[in-house]
Amino acid sequence: MTDHHLIDVHGVSKTYDAGPAVLTGLTLRVRAGEALAVLGPSGSGKSTLLNLIAGLDRPSEGSVSVDGVRVDSLTETESAKYRRSRIGMVFQFFNLLDDLTVLDNVLLPAQLSGTPRAEAAARAAELLARLGIDRHARAFPGRLSGGERQRVAVARALMNRPPLLLADEPTGALDTASGADVRELLRELNADGQTIVLVTHDLALAESCATRTIELVDGRIARDEGMVRR
Template identity: 85%
Template sequence: MNEPRNDDPLIDVREVTKAYGHGPDALAGLTLRVRAGEALAVLGPSGSGKSTLLNLIAGLDRPTSGSVTVDGVRVDRLGETASAKYRRSRIGMVFQFFNLLDDLTVTENVLLPAQLSGMPRVRAAARAAELLARLGIERHARARPGRLSGGERQRVAVARALMNRPPLLIADEPTGALDSVSGAEVRDLLRGLNADGQTLVLVTHDLSLAESLATRTVELVDGRVARDFPAVTR
């Protein structure tokens, strides 16, 4: 796989169409480029193509036409095995409802991506401890996720997503299941990660979250980019 040149975007989506049987296309010739270090918020009403775009970037689905390149990898050309490897090494994903395993401890949940990628155990344990400390949840290392608050569980999910040092972090409605206080904590956490250089793509219905977190916002309507604008303040 070719590595991207320094002047290449981290995400390069070109003329992508995605059709699902009958009805209008979920994406209709969409082109989008995201540079390393950006925090991109993707807004739009239900059915605008946000989730489809996210799935294509993550290699969970393939476009009907067009190309999707992430970190130098032609994601739309990957087979099932290569796609799974790509997600383990290059994508971290954070979801609205955490997707943690309640029968595992916090540390064991965070370690899962390292185990799947074959990271040596000692190095994986050190990385997990580093992330728990960085995200302020080291005291919960041996707890089960069900004993944590929503905000704490989302921090565990972020730590898990960062375990393999992915160049891209995808967050799908990361504050949607949280109260306002926990949501603000997660927002500040993601903003801090981006300030440290982590590229972030955020899908949300929450305009205030996008305004406070993103360095750039795109709005999708009917599978196309209707607006693309930088943040005024953050």
């Protein structure tokens, strides 16, 4: 971990139409190399915060900067380029393309970024081997277990070497054994220096792979503390 702040969320509030504020005056800084778990009850603003960091939504007030990029001021085209180059995203239900093989799913971000084919193929092979799913390269996602599909999703998210990995309930759709497998994977990635922000209800996930936890309540940070990982 370094003293460099990869994420700087300053004074952010978010409202939708005439409804109540989802986030209120939230300020958060995340150092490069941290693994931050965002906890809180449903409706507390967890997913909204993740979407703001990803550039999928914009704050009503305040600013969001990631890796030196002022995310809240990007155009739609710039936001898409930002996500391709600086953000890897992992979702609860994998979001893999079932008509593409594992290898082609992993290659997709590189193809969208215009990475030369040979370079992309080498990177994909490296990731599949590192995550222990190289034997499934030619298989289709529907033939894999939940834990294996989540590993494919992580490989795809890391394809373009993003400085930040965002994970939204990454163990939420998994059985106990697969969830433990993914927890260990995220822990290993962070130990290798990957910055991670994850939204979760899974306390075991936060306790095993997060170096820091914040709890959101009614759109505000109610707790912010470092964690001793198990």
